[in-house]
Amino acid sequence: MQAHSGSTIRIAMAAVLAAACTWPILSHADSAVDIEAGRALFMQKGCYECHGIFGQGSIATGPALAPHPVPLPAMEAYVRDPKGQMPVFSEEILSNDDVSKIHSYLASLPPSQPADSIALLNNGTSLATGPVSSSSKSRTEHPPAPGASIYAANCAACHGQTGEGGVGPALIGISSRYQTADIEARIREPSGIMPHLYPKPLSARDVQDVAGYVVSLK
Ligand code: HEC
Ligand code: HEC
Numbered sequence: 165m166q167a168h169s170g171s172t173i174r175i176a177m178a179a180v181l182a183a184a185c186t187w188p189i190l191s192h193a194d195s196a197v198d199i200e201a202g203r204a205l206f207m208q209k210g211c212y213e214c215h216g217i218f219g220q221g222s223i224a225t226g227p228a229l230a231p232h233p234v235p236l237p238a239m240e241a242y243v244r245d246p247k248g249q250m251p252v253f254s255e256e257i258l259s260n261d262d263v264s265k266i267h268s269y270l271a272s273l274p275p276s277q278p279a280d281s282i283a284l285l286n287n288g289t290s291l292a293t294g295p296v297s298s299s300s301k302s303r304t305e306h307p308p309a310p311g312a313s314i315y316a317a318n319c320a321a322c323h324g325q326t327g328e329g330g331v332g333p334a335l336i337g338i339s340s341r342y343q344t345a346d347i348e349a350r351i352r353e354p355s356g357i358m359p360h361l362y363p364k365p366l367s368a369r370d371v372q373d374v375a376g377y378v379v380s381l382k
Contacts, residue, residue: 194268202269205262209253217330219270220321224357225331226250230273239267311377314370318361319378327381332358336381347375 206212206219211229216222219230226249233239240263243253316325319332327335338347351371352362362371 194272198265198268199272200269202265202267202272205258206266206269209258209262209266211266212330214250216321217324218273218321222331222357230270233267233270236264236267239263311373311375314366314374315377318366319374322358327378335378338381339379342379344372344375344379347378348372351375 206215207217211219214222214226215229216226219228219233221228234242240260243250243258243263244255246252319335322330322332323335324330327338329335342350348371350358351366351374354360362368366374
């Protein structure tokens with residue numbers, strides 16, 4: 165795959181992915197069980213819809229909460245009495261224990277790493293399969309699927325690691341609605357908050373490859 169250097173979007177996506185790919189193997193004061201519970205709550209309670217799956221934030225919907233969230237008491241106070249666009253989360257909807265677990269999750273997300281050091285970017289393996297060490301999934305064992313690494317670097321932050329959706333709509337099963345050429349057209353002429361990724365950082369070939377990957381998402 166060609167290098168798409170110089171794109172701020174790609175750098176932001178890489179940062180998100182770096183956070184995504186390394187958190188399960190971090191050692192941290194909070195227990196892995198709490199962190200995992202916090203990740204699940206962050207999804208279930210809809211925080212991810214505005215703050216991004218990895219707390220990376222989005223200009224359109226909400227600020228970044230990770231990797232350095234506000235202190236736990238401040239987070240508790242904030243969700244009970246938010247200042248702006250954010251909805252109120254009462255204790256019936258979100259207990260203090262829930263907030264604490266979400267805080268553990270957000271605090272467990274590490275700062276970014278160079279994208280090239282992340283094995284997942286090179287083989288398109290889903291995060292959902294659990295902790296992954298870079299040695300167990302090297303690029304020599306798993307030759308990259310065409311388009312998978314382009315997807316991971318440019319699309320996954322909004323459409324989800326496995327196309328499950330997030331800021332952008334789910335792409336799983338998209339072949340029932342779109343053909344590859346339609347997906348290419350959506351990338352070339354995006355609507356809504358989806359950014360222009362063509363002709364830079366993605367080349368025409370990259371667009372074909374990533375569309376071919378997206379259409380295969382099941
Ligand atoms: C509908 C969108 C939306 C949802 C859902 C949402 N937030 Fe927010 N959040 C925002 C926005 C927008 C802000 C920025 C200030 C404001 O407008 O309230 C914010 C601010 C915050 C802040 C303050 C950040 C800072 O740097 O001061 C915290 C903490 C926070 N949100 C946590 C959460 C948690 C935890 C959840 C889930 C339980 C959540 N938010 C769900 C939109 C959302
Ligand atoms: C910053 C977030 C973001 C990024 C990055 C992004 N998208 Fe999107 N995408 C969206 C949003 C939001 C929509 C919905 C647009 C709308 O509502 O008009 C969308 C829509 C789409 C659609 C149409 C889905 C449908 O059901 O109609 C496709 C296909 C798509 N994106 C593919 C991609 C691919 C492939 C990439 C990477 C090359 C990508 N997107 C990168 C946010 C993003």
